[in-house]
Amino acid sequence: MARHLITSAIPYINGIKHLGNLVGSQLPADLYARYLRARGHEVLFLCATDEHGTPAELAAAKAGKPVDDYCAEMWGVQAKIAEGFRLSFDHFGRSSSDQNKKLTQHFAKVLDDEGLIREVSETQMYSHADGRYLPDRYIEGTCPNCGFEDARGDQCDNCTKQLDPVDLINPRSTISGSTDLEMRDTKHLYLRQSEMKDKLDAWIDSKTDWPVLTTSIAKKWLHDGDGLQDRGITRDLDWGVPVQKGDEPWPGMEGKVFYVWFDAPIEYIACSQEWVDAGKGDDWARWWRTDKGADDVRYTQFMGKDNVPFHTLSFPTTILGSNEPWKLVDYIKSFNYLNYDGGQFSTSRGRGVFMDQALEILPADYWRWWLLSNVPESSDSEFTWDSFQQGVNKDLADVLGNFASRVTKFCRSKFSEAVPEGGTPGAREEQLMADLTAKIAEYQTHMEAIEIRKAAASLRGAWVLGNEYLQEVAPWSTIKEDPAQAAMQIRLALNMIRLYAVISSPFIPDACADLLSCMKADDAEWPTDIAAALKAMPEGHAFTVPDVTFRKITDAEREDWQERFAGTRD
RNA sequence: GGCGCGGUAGCUCAGUUGGUUAGAGCGAUCGACUCAUAAUCGAUAGGUCGGGAGUUCAAGUCUCCCCCACGCCA
Numbered sequence: 089m090a091r092h093l094i095t096s097a098i099p100y101i102n103g104i105k106h107l108g109n110l111v112g113s114q115l116p117a118d119l120y121a122r123y124l125r126a127r128g129h130e131v132l133f134l135c136a137t138d139e140h141g142t143p144a145e146l147a148a149a150k151a152g153k154p155v156d157d158y159c160a161e162m163w164g165v166q167a168k169i170a171e172g173f174r175l176s177f178d179h180f181g182r183s184s185s186d187q188n189k190k191l192t193q194h195f196a197k198v199l200d201d202e203g204l205i206r207e208v209s210e211t212q213m214y215s216h217a218d219g220r221y222l223p224d225r226y227i228e229g230t231c232p233n234c235g236f237e238d239a240r241g242d243q244c245d246n247c248t249k250q251l252d253p254v255d256l257i258n259p260r261s262t263i264s265g266s267t268d269l270e271m272r273d274t275k276h277l278y279l280r281q282s283e284m285k286d287k288l289d290a291w292i293d294s295k296t297d298w299p300v301l302t303t304s305i306a307k308k309w310l311h312d313g314d315g316l317q318d319r320g321i322t323r324d325l326d327w328g329v330p331v332q333k334g335d336e337p338w339p340g341m342e343g344k345v346f347y348v349w350f351d352a353p354i355e356y357i358a359c360s361q362e363w364v365d366a367g368k369g370d371d372w373a374r375w376w377r378t379d380k381g382a383d384d385v386r387y388t389q390f391m392g393k394d395n396v397p398f399h400t401l402s403f404p405t406t407i408l409g410s411n412e413p414w415k416l417v418d419y420i421k422s423f424n425y426l427n428y429d430g431g432q433f434s435t436s437r438g439r440g441v442f443m444d445q446a447l448e449i450l451p452a453d454y455w456r457w458w459l460l461s462n463v464p465e466s467s468d469s470e471f472t473w474d475s476f477q478q479g480v481n482k483d484l485a486d487v488l489g490n491f492a493s494r495v496t497k498f499c500r501s502k503f504s505e506a507v508p509e510g511g512t513p514g515a516r517e518e519q520l521m522a523d524l525t526a527k528i529a530e531y532q533t534h535m536e537a538i539e540i541r542k543a544a545a546s547l548r549g550a551w552v553l554g555n556e557y558l559q560e561v562a563p564w565s566t567i568k569e570d571p572a573q574a575a576m577q578i579r580l581a582l583n584m585i586r587l588y589a590v591i592s593s594p595f596i597p598d599a600c601a602d603l604l605s606c607m608k609a610d611d612a613e614w615p616t617d618i619a620a621a622l623k624a625m626p627e628g629h630a631f632t633v634p635d636v637t638f639r640k641i642t643d644a645e646r647e648d649w650q651e652r653f654a655g656t657r658d
Numbered sequence: 659g660g661c662g663c664g665g666u667a668g669c670u671c672a673g674u675u676g677g678u679u680a681g682a683g684c685g686a687u688c689g690a691c692u693c694a695u696a697a698u699c700g701a702u703a704g705g706u707c708g709g710g711a712g713u714u715c716a717a718g719u720c721u722c723c724c725c726c727a728c729g730c731c732a
Binding site for chain 1: 661662663664665669670671672682683684685690691692693694695697698699700728729730
């Protein structure tokens with residue numbers, strides 16, 4: 089029994105996420121959380137929406153709503169979809185919470201006290217019509233280099249030369265199109281990450297068991313070019329955490345907010361406070377403060393590769409730099425990208441399958457199984473409808489679902505809807521126990537190492553053992569000469585259904601809950617002794633035949649969906 | 659152009675610190691079985707491990723060069 093803190097990278101509030109976003113952090117994090125809970129560990133699994141920044145403001149404006157209303161509404165949408173996928177967050181928070189506001193301001197003050205924040209003066213374009221500063225890509229104009237008329241503030245798409253927005257000729261706002269712009273001097277705060285470079289470097293070096301993807305990205309940012317750079321942590325926006333030194337104002341920073349990447353990871357901590365304030369827990373500090381009981385917590389973060397720099401460098405700078413006893417991450421599991429049918433999933437272009445659409449066409453378990461057993465761990469992987477159909481039909485319908493079906497229906501027709509009596513196990517049954525024990529041990533090893541593809545393969549291997557056994561002992565033949573022996577074989581097989589439901593539930597929770605309910609099993613404890621677990625349902629124990637646990641995806645459906653999702657959304 | 663992850667059977671991928679005849683799943687072919695969601699089980703075929711050179715008694719596994727795909731950055 090250990091204590092595990094698990095966080096998934098927090099999805100941006102703007103719009104519904106696609107399957108690539110889901111498989112890159114939330115879903116594997118959920119798998120791990122469910123597994124550890126099933127093993128009897130104490131788990132706190134947190135996620136939230138990342139709500140600040142310009143994209144949220146623009147999306148709200150487009151929807152004709154105040155930004156806070158828009159975010160509240162979208163939080164509700166995302167929370168509902170997360171529930172649909174059975175993501176078992178202990179709390180799904182919001183980075184715009186008061187708790188996060190206070191904590192972000194607290195960290196800013198402490199970091200400033202530690203000398204890790206410096207002020208920088210910059211010149212930025214201010215738009216009178218929009219009433220705001222225009223960061224790089226919100227401004228366009230004529231390229232001073234090649235004369236291209238639609239050059240963006242940060243780069244000219246025509247000559248590729250990198251630009252500074254103030255150099256553009258005839259600049260205009262991409263928001264309103266206004267040309268009523270003015271260069272203004274403005275001050276910003278920078279986090280002195282470069283000061284922490286050696287400390288971070290040593291810390292990353294000590295993490296020899298982390299995925300290469302995680303450490304190689306961190307190392308690149310630490311050593312590439314001039315090394316780790318300081319980063320601006322403030323913006324001239326309305327929507328965000330107001331820049332303050334704790335409770336005190338920050339002279340010269342009036343009207344500015346912290347930049348999203350600074351306050352977003354702090355939400356991991358704030359989320360636990362929201363969890364307490366929502367009445368779901370009573371002590372957040374024992375998860376986050378090493379001086380208040382978090383010493384024995386193992387903290388694991390899940391994220392896509394694009395988030396690695398923030399979690400290996402920026403957020404650790406905040407934590408380590410504060411010199412306060414905050415819990416630092418122990419393990420960072422990062423993922424590559426999932427591609428869609430020969431290209432990328434794209435939120436902006438609406439390409440691919442989005443979370444709400446996925447749930448409209450099939451239950452969560454179908455998606456969970458395929459996505460997890462094909463999770464992009466070692467390299468980018470690809471979603472194709474063909475592969476999805478094949479994986480679901482073969483693994484779920486044929487191997488697992490059909491096993492439950494053949495066993496329960498055979499028992500009902502030859503015996504009754506109760507675990508049959510008689511017979512004595514022999515050598516073949518001992519072999520089965522040994523095989524199952526080994527396969528499940530292998531599965532557990534992979535789950536503990538968060539080797540998800542391998543864990544899925546082992547789990548499937550355990551399912552196959554049941555079919556192999558049945559095929560070999562052939563109770564449909566045995567029953568003709570020795571009904572008692574057939575009863576023993578089926579009794580074992582019925583118990584295997586229960587066992588499979590228990591160990592598979594981290595992957596496919598709904599189907600497993602159904603199977604357990606059909607088996608009328610009140611014991612869903614994780615098996616430590618397989619032989620004992622296969623006696624959990626004694627002779628005479630009643631059950632019901634499950635409905636089709638997993639249905640097959642037909643060729644017509646596959647073609648239909650392939651067609652339907654080929655274009656773009658909206 | 660720089661950097662990163664890859665390039666292993668038709669497809670998707672495993673291959674630990676270099677060491678016996680390179681593995682799995684799917685697909686294909688053949689066979690067995692008939693309890694079951696036309697499901698299951700078994701067998702077989704198929705790879706000069708992107709190319710070249712080198713180190714070594716021994717290289718998919720280390721070194722160098724090159725090629726290809728994808729991604730990130732400037």
